[in-house]
Amino acid sequence: MYAQNVYTVSGTIKDKLTNEPIIGVIVSAPSAQAGTMSDENGFYSISIPFDTITLIVEQLGYKKEVIIINLGQDMSLDFLLADDDEHLKEIVIEGNPHKEAINSTQMSKISLSAKDAKQVPVLFGEPDLLKILQLKPGIQSGGEGTSGLYVRGGGPDQNLFVVDNAIVYNPNHLFGLFSIFNTDAVKSIDLYKGDFPAQYGGRLSSVVDVKLNEGSTTKTSVRGGIGLIASRLTVDGPIKKDKASYIISARRTYFDIFTSQLNRMNKNNSSYDPIPAYYFYDLNGKVNYKFDEKNSFYLTGYFGRDVFNYDQNRLDFTFNWGNSVAVGGWNHIFSDKLKVTTSVIYSDYRYNIKNRFKDFSFKLSSMVRDYTIQSDFTYKHSEKHNIKFGIYTSNHRYIVGRLRAGTDDGKVQLGLGSVFSSQEGAIYASDEFDVGVRWKFNTGLRLSLFKNKANYFGGIEPRVAFRYLINEKMSWKGSFARMYQYIHLISNSGASLPTDIWYPSNSTVRPQRSDQVATGLSIIIGDKFYLTDEVYYKWMKRQIDFKDGAMIYSNPNLDQEFVFGKGWAYGNEIYLEKRKGKTTGWVGYTLSWTWKQFPYINNGEKFFARYDRRHDLSIVIVHRLTERLNISGTWVYGTGNAVSLPNGRFIMQDLEGTNIKVIPVYGKRNGFRMPPYHRMDLGLIYKFKPKKEGTESDLTLSIYNIYNRKNAYFIYFDEIQNEFGVTTKFQAKQVSLFPIIPSLTYNFKF
Incomplete structure (x- = not known):
């Protein structure tokens, strides 16, 4: 039976071993058809129109938590999730469950963790999250071996790189062969190639948010x-x-x-x-x-x-x-x-x-x-x-x-x-x-x-x-x-x-x-x-x-x-x-x-x-x-890539017939293909x-x-x-x- 009021359950969700906040944990109350996801600080908040509810907390790589709670007022409830050995044997490609992706309005988004970079073979053995992003649809590299991003027709200057809310203007080392993001220091990386959340602005083609x-x-x-x-x-x-x-x-x-x-x-x-x-x-x-x-x-x-x-x-x-x-x-x-x-x-x-x-x-x-x-x-x-x-x-x-x-x-x-x-x-x-x-x-x-x-x-x-x-x-x-x-x-x-x-x-x-x-x-x-x-x-x-x-x-x-x-x-x-x-x-x-x-x-x-x-x-x-x-x-x-190459040449020389120069003739801009x-x-x-x-x-x-x-x-x-x-x-x-x-x-x- 529905309660007189709608109650709110909120709190933080952390890793039991490291005590670090966990991003993207699904918190759901199936009987109330309610659900939410923890944010970058591990914080969640869910409103429930029942006195008694079964709350489910789940994330790939962690043991599921199922708890029955009796509500008479708003409640603060924190969770410490333990590693799930069964899931740890699998390779996790992305952190967010597919069910949440189906239910969310968010589209044109890619999420990665440091685990992803360490599973994929890379140049010189140096894990690089930006190069993993290049393997996703809609994202191209700037050239052989580089970590530059060209997103949905945009240039390299049209990508907003944000590290813990700070803008980074050049995200590359070694003339673009590596990115500045050390995978051991990164918790997660989200790339938006469209459907940009309203808090982001200042660039045309993508947002790369690094936590x-x-x-x-x-x-x-x-x-x-x-x-x-x-x-x-x-x-x-x-x-x-x-x-x-x-x-x-x-x-x-x-x-x-x-x-x-x-x-x-x-x-x-x-x-x-x-x-x-x-x-x-x-x-x-x-x-x-x-x-x-x-x-x-x-x-x-x-x-x-x-x-x-x-x-x-x-x-x-x-x-x-x-x-x-x-x-x-x-x-x-x-x-x-x-x-x-x-x-x-x-x-x-x-x-x-x-x-x-x-x-x-x-x-x-x-x-x-x-x-x-x-x-x-x-x-x-x-x-x-x-x-x-x-x-x-x-x-x-x-x-x-x-x-x-x-x-x-x-x-x-x-x-x-x-x-x-x-x-x-x-x-x-x-x-x-x-x-x-x-x-x-x-x-x-x-x-x-x-x-x-x-x-x-x-x-x-x-x-x-x-x-x-x-x-x-x-x-x-x-x-x-x-x-x-x-x-x-x-x-x-x-x-x-x-x-x-x-x-x-x-x-x-x-x-x-x-x-x-x-x-x-x-x-x-x-x-x-x-x-x-x-x-x-x-x-x-x-x-x-x-x-x-x-x-x-x-x-x-x-x-x-x-x-x-x-x-x-x-x-x-x-x-x-x-x-x-x-x-x-x-x-x-x-x-x-x-x-x-x-x-x-x-x-x-x-x-x-x-x-x-x-x-x-x-x-x-x-x-x-x-x-x-x-x-x-x-x-x-x-x-x-499309490139401009000469499609012909003509010879130019002085009146004495010396100082011969060969002048290239270019056709249309970027009219050839590599x-x-x-x-x-x-x-x-x-x-x-x-x-x-x-x-x-x-x-x-x-x-x-x-x-x-x-x-x-x-x-x-x-x-x-x-x-x-x-x-x-x-x-x-x-x-x-x-x-x-x-x-x-x-x-x-x-």
């Missing part, structure tokens, strides 16, 4: 890995048992150690060309303190640098770049229905180039720095309404291409560069609510504002999504989202390089805008397979490119180098996943088109974007051979028998490009001459980066 581990409040543990090119170490534990915890995670490569030894061994060899020294490192840290049941505080820090140095024959060249991040956050629970997270954030990305040759030196640098305050509220009005709202304000400071050059005696001195500052802010609100049994909606609105000197910009960004429950194993979903982007990545390359420059909107460079619609089906097949099929269409306004021959660096009139146009993309993404049994994995396929059109490029005709890819296929399989031995494999195929890309990787993980409880170790063998496919990285033309030194033809040749590469990594935890 870092918090550290155990019960016991100290050490884990890490020793690989062929890098090692990593993570230590976490309690500061005050059940009250405060810490985690410190570090990683470094060995490139410079090997190259310096080789250079030292050959320093007396006049024919030896020294190898530049290169290395990268990163450091993550986090401290959590729980004051009481309603208040907790966390402090997150990240610092990472890439360093490239060449010093030979009076030429001293040094290039370093990286990110610095600090976040202080306060979580407060006002009541069982209302909670808030307030964050104070510092984020800094910069690069510096120093070059000295004989008595002349120059320095080139660029920077973007943010100071941000934001508050995010969650209000569970009732079981049918889940409301989120918040406010955000940020101050940006930019140094664009600052150049300082001169001679040691001071006779020649030069200084160029530009310094900008701008302010950005937003307020947002959203409500997820049920209409009857089958319909569920999520409506949101974000109002964004941007100021740069005397220029003011703003935009209303509506968000709406729906879910229609066809039956308990099938739902139909749809969404619309508008996004504005006020700062832009200025690059003259096809990939996100560390010398790229972030540039604010102004009277010439207007904010970019995208509108995206998507719809699709989500289906549970039996109890082992999950299938989604989504189609999307995206319009992109005020896209930015460069004039031919544009000068990017140390240019005080950079506004005059741009051209502006539009873009659009559409496609179909199919995803099939199996998460139970000895064999798990997924298949993802994307059929897509990406177009650009600029009045002063390609004679104003539309052309394919460089990263347009007609077909993109990924197959990932993980199989448990024995209790301790797992084998995994991936196979990827993609249509070659050869198709395909590759297979294999991995083998052997888990050693633990010497005592709580310890783990394994040996991971990865083989990248197992059949040694020579994929084209770029194409150039070689001049062919006859015996008289006369050019007779030009022959196209391709450059390939990575042949078959085996790697071995030892991972441990104690």
